[in-house]
Amino acid sequence: xxxxxxxxxxxxxxxxxxxxxxxxxxxxxxxxxxxxxxxxxxxxxxxxxxxxxxxxxxxxxxxxxxxxxxxxxxxxxxxxxxxxxxxxxxxxxxxxxxxxxxxxxxxxxxxxxxxxxxxxxxxxxxxxxxxxxxxxxxxxxxxxxxxxxxxxxxxxxxxxxxxxxxxxxxxxxxxxxxxxxxxxxxxxxxxxxxxxxxxxxxxxxxxxxxxxxxxxxxxxxxxxxxxxxxxxxxxxxxxxxxxxx
Amino acid sequence: xxxxxxxxxxxxxxxxxxxxxxxxxxxxxxxxxxxxxxxxxxxxxxxxxxxxxxxxxxxxxxxxxxxxxxxxxxxxxxxxxxxxxxxxxxxxxxxxxxxxxxxxxxxxxxxxxxxxxxxxxxxxxxxxxxxxxxxxxxxxxxxxxxxxxxxxxxxxxxxxxxxxxxxxxxxxxxxxxxxxxxxxxxxxxxxxxxxxxxxxxxxxxxxxxxxxxxxxxxxxxxxxx
Ligand code: SF4
Numbered sequence: 001x002x003x004x005x006x007x008x009x010x011x012x013x014x015x016x017x018x019x020x021x022x023x024x025x026x027x028x029x030x031x032x033x034x035x036x037x038x039x040x041x042x043x044x045x046x047x048x049x050x051x052x053x054x055x056x057x058x059x060x061x062x063x064x065x066x067x068x069x070x071x072x073x074x075x076x077x078x079x080x081x082x083x084x085x086x087x088x089x090x091x092x093x094x095x096x097x098x099x100x101x102x103x104x105x106x107x108x109x110x111x112x113x114x115x116x117x118x119x120x121x122x123x124x125x126x127x128x129x130x131x132x133x134x135x136x137x138x139x140x141x142x143x144x145x146x147x148x149x150x151x152x153x154x155x156x157x158x159x160x161x162x163x164x165x166x167x168x169x170x171x172x173x174x175x176x177x178x179x180x181x182x183x184x185x186x187x188x189x190x191x192x193x194x195x196x197x198x199x200x201x202x203x204x205x206x207x208x209x210x211x212x213x214x215x216x217x218x219x220x221x222x223x224x225x226x227x228x229x230x231x232x233x234x235x236x237x238x239x240x241x242x243x244x245x
Numbered sequence: 246x247x248x249x250x251x252x253x254x255x256x257x258x259x260x261x262x263x264x265x266x267x268x269x270x271x272x273x274x275x276x277x278x279x280x281x282x283x284x285x286x287x288x289x290x291x292x293x294x295x296x297x298x299x300x301x302x303x304x305x306x307x308x309x310x311x312x313x314x315x316x317x318x319x320x321x322x323x324x325x326x327x328x329x330x331x332x333x334x335x336x337x338x339x340x341x342x343x344x345x346x347x348x349x350x351x352x353x354x355x356x357x358x359x360x361x362x363x364x365x366x367x368x369x370x371x372x373x374x375x376x377x378x379x380x381x382x383x384x385x386x387x388x389x390x391x392x393x394x395x396x397x398x399x400x401x402x403x404x405x406x407x408x409x410x411x412x413x414x415x416x417x418x419x420x421x422x423x424x425x426x427x428x429x430x431x432x433x434x435x436x437x438x439x440x441x442x443x444x445x446x447x448x449x450x451x452x453x454x455x456x457x458x459x460x461x462x463x464x465x466x467x468x469x470x
Contacts (some may be wrong), residue, residue: 011428013309013444016300023292044415046311046339050356051412054345159381188358 004037004058005029005238007045008049008078009066009190011042017193020047021225022066030214035062035238042044043073049081053092061240068103068131069140076196088244097241103188107233109150111224115186116157119209119221122130126159126178127151128129128170130187132195133164151213157184165195171204175216182217190225248278248407250345254327261406263392264316267330274323275330277337282318290322290329295336302443309414309444311338312391312408341393341408348402348409356412357397362421372421378464379424386457387420416444423447424457434458 001176004208007029007202009022020162022040041052063082065074078084081090089096102108118128129146129151144162152160153212156179163171170208183202187196201220211218253260259268270276279299288298298320300308308316324330333343347353358380362373375383388395393410394402402409414422423446426432435458438450446454 011309011415013419014307015440016309018305023296027292042415045309045415048362048412048415051340054340054347054354076366080366 001060001075002036003242004039004056004061006052006061006063007038007066007234008052008063008082009042009045009160010038010047010073012193013044014085015191015193017197021119021223021230024182024226025066025231025234028228032231032235034235037194043077043081043180047179049078052082053094056094058094060097060242062099062241064099064237064241065101066190066230066234067101068136068143068190068225070101070104070143071137071139071150074101075213082134087117087241090163097217097238097244099237101143102230102234103238104146105233105234106150108224108230109147109154111187111227111229111233112147112151113154113156114229115221115224115227116151116184119184119186119219120183121157121184121219123156124180124240125184125219126161126180126181127157128161128163128171128174128185130184130185130189130200131162131164132189133167135167147188165200165203170245171200174204174218175214180217181215184219186221187223189223192223192226196223249405250347251349253331253405262334262341263312263408264314265268265334265337267334270323272468273327274325275327276321276323277330277333278321279316280318283317286320288320288322290324290333292332292336295322295333299337304439305433306442310391311412311445312393312410314390314392336387338392338408343408344411348396348411353396353409353411354404355397358413358421361418365418367421369418371425372418373425374429375421375425376428379428380421380459382457382460382464383417383420383424386453386460387417390453419444420446420453420457423454425455432458435460 007022009019012018026038026040036048037058041047041049067074067077084098087098129148133141148160148162159178161177163169163174189196206220250260250262257269264280264455265277267275267277288294303317319443322333324333365372384398393408394400396409397412434455435449437452441448441450447450
């Protein structure tokens with residue numbers, strides 16, 4: 001039996017960085033040789049989701065959506081375009097396993113913690129996990145809160161809070177929601193793209209990796225999705241799906 | 246029609262695919278070259294290096310559509326094996342070899358525009374409102390700017406380097422969305438602005454938007470809605 005892994009991402013018609021982490025993790029997983037075939041597909045780039053299974057010779061394909069939110073894309077668009085009927089489907093004579101958004105996986109908390117430590121977060125720091133959020137879709141915040149709870153439960157930082165780009169509690173008030181002298185903001189986004197590199201630092205008036213304001217330090221970490229160890233989380237999600245039978 | 250791309254690969258003969266050329270190199274290797282232009286520069290046979298070479302046009306604008314004509318030139322890649330050649334071509338034109346093979350075998354699954362637009366939800370739902378004439382002109386403008394041949398629109402790949410396109414792509418669908426809105430609002434062509442991204446169809450300076458709206462304005466009145 002040949003086993004394949006398909007990483008699906010959103011991709012973009014306007015932003016070339018959006019798909020970069022998906023390619024990056026696919027290349028790393030390919031290099032490890034755990035699957036016979038590792039491919040990518042995108043909503044807005046190529047190969048398109050609707051053609052994602054064209055030309056495979058694997059008979060068992062695990063699909064991992066590299067999305068933070070469990071919501072419209074991972075529950076409607078991806079299953080519809082790939083022709084899935086649930087976590088375990090038969091598509092064109094193949095078994096297809098669908099893990100759901102990587103943003104819900106418990107081990108993502110490891111990556112958030114790594115990103116925070118890279119930005120020098122120590123035990124006295126406050127960690128602010130920053131999600132996109134949108135008032136239009138209440139589901140989009142769920143995984144951000146879930147991961148924040150997991151990171152908080154480990155007790156590695158004095159405070160762990162959650163802020164959003166596009167809904168309340170808003171990132172602009174991050175100093176009000178925290179007390180520690182050092183606040184480390186970790187963007188729980190897939191890509192270092194338009195938001196992480198431009199809109200967020202601009203809106204928060206950040207001066208680089210560290211900004212001093214009102215006698216407090218704000219440190220800004222890189223996106224969680226570009227961390228090399230996300231490949232481990234993807235592989236773990238895929239291995240769990242292989243155990244479904 | 247000359248030797249197909251797949252036959253040329255098997256026979257180790259030079260061939261063209263879209264805008265790239267490939268020729269055998271040594272006993273087992275290949276060289277893949279982009280279009281002419283600039284100092285020749287070698288690019289590693291790695292996905293990220295190849296994407297960096299082909300995903301931006303000469304003005305540095307992002308090219309989200311792999312088949313968009315006007316690929317930047319001057320780059321070449323040395324491949325050590327047929328497998329590496331196929332990987333490079335897959336990065337440059339995703340699924341092209343698969344679709345060429347399936348088309349020649351008669352197994353290519355073709356999905357038409359109606360089916361694709363009908364399954365859109367959210368912000369793309371409105372695309373299904375585009376008139377027949379609008380759809381025809383969208384094929385002429387958007388697919389006309391692409392090296393793939395839209396077999397989903399009834400076109401036939403005629404040249405050996407042609408890549409059959411079995412289903413409207415996401416760029417085409419987002420163009421249909423905007424075109425449906427232009428129809429509704431009676432949009433008029435603007436002036437092309439080279440700083441506007443290829444697929445930013447909402448911007449008035451977008452070249453594809455304006456080519457389409459000019460073609461629409463020139464179409465006989467009876468064909469417009
Ligand atoms: S739908 Fe048209 S523009 Fe899109 S890939 Fe196919 S031929 Fe090219």
